[in-house]
Amino acid sequence: DAGVTQSPTHLIKTRGQQVTLRCSPKSGHDTVSWYQQALGQGPQFIFQYYEEEERQRGNFPDRFSGHQFPNYSSELNVNALLLGDSALYLCASSYDRGYSPLHFGNGTRLTVT
Amino acid sequence: KQEVTQIPAALSVPEGENLVLNCSFTDSAIYNLQWFRQDPGKGLTSLLLIQSSQREQTSGRLNASLDKSSGRSTLYIAASQPGDSATYLCAAYTGTASKLTFGTGTRLQVTL
Numbered sequence: 424d425a426g427v428t429q430s431p432t433h434l435i436k437t438r439g440q441q442v443t444l445r446c447s448p449k450s451g452h453d454t455v456s457w458y459q460q461a462l463g464q465g466p467q468f469i470f471q472y473y474e475e476e477e478r479q480r481g482n483f484p485d486r487f488s489g490h491q492f493p494n495y496s497s498e499l500n501v502n503a504l505l506l507g508d509s510a511l512y513l514c515a516s517s518y519d520r521g522y523s524p525l526h527f528g529n530g531t532r533l534t535v536t
Numbered sequence: 537k538q539e540v541t542q543i544p545a546a547l548s549v550p551e552g553e554n555l556v557l558n559c560s561f562t563d564s565a566i567y568n569l570q571w572f573r574q575d576p577g578k579g580l581t582s583l584l585l586i587q588s589s590q591r592e593q594t595s596g597r598l599n600a601s602l603d604k605s606s607g608r609s610t611l612y613i614a615a616s617q618p619g620d621s622a623t624y625l626c627a628a629y630t631g632t633a634s635k636l637t638f639g640t641g642t643r644l645q646v647t648l
Binding site: 427429456458463464465466467468471478479481511513515520522524525526527528529530532 | 540567568570572577578579580581582585625627629631633634635636637638639640641
């Protein structure tokens with residue numbers, strides 16, 4: 424049983440560019456949440472997707488957007504990249520809109536130069 | 537707004553010692569509290585989840601307690617081993633916001 428998978432594992436982009444990160448949830452899970460983890464910090468909630476809609480959103484600008492597909496997989500898009508967007512982006516999946524334990528992927532390390 | 541604090545930020549202990557990691561949260565209206573382990577450059581591994589109605593959970597050498605009224609949780613690690621070296625994160629789940637609020641973690645090093 425595959426856990427949460429994220430791609431790519433590492434990514435280097437230039438300021439102003441756009442990036443798309445992908446996540447496949449654990450089998451049986453229908454809810455996907457995205458978190459940003461800066462170096463030395465705890466993860467910060469970006470948003471949650473359930474039934475292909477954004478259900479909750481953290482304190483992140485509109486440059487951060489997402490999508491959930493009918494197979495429950497998800498994408499995180501970041502436009503107009505800033506140096507401060509450099510971080511580990513973690514995807515977590517669960518069922519029951521997150522009341523069950525969250526399972527995290529290994530993350531995508533994004534470096535903006 | 538929920539805030540989660542972890543003390544200490546870093547801890548170094550010799551192998552075999554028992555240790556306690558502390559976590560405090562400001563809003564007691566949590567649905568559950570979770571402890572995670574993170575190895576360098578890796579994702580999070582769930583260790584224990586305590587529902588708001590529970591007082592503690594145990595898994596092997598790990599025991600986590602929850603006191604909602606005081607806004608505190610502790611993670612007890614018995615007979616520490618070098619393989620326990622990692623960063624330990626606690627996170628409070630707020631149902632109304634459908635999100636985990638994380639602390640900044642305790643970086644644990646267990647030495648031989």
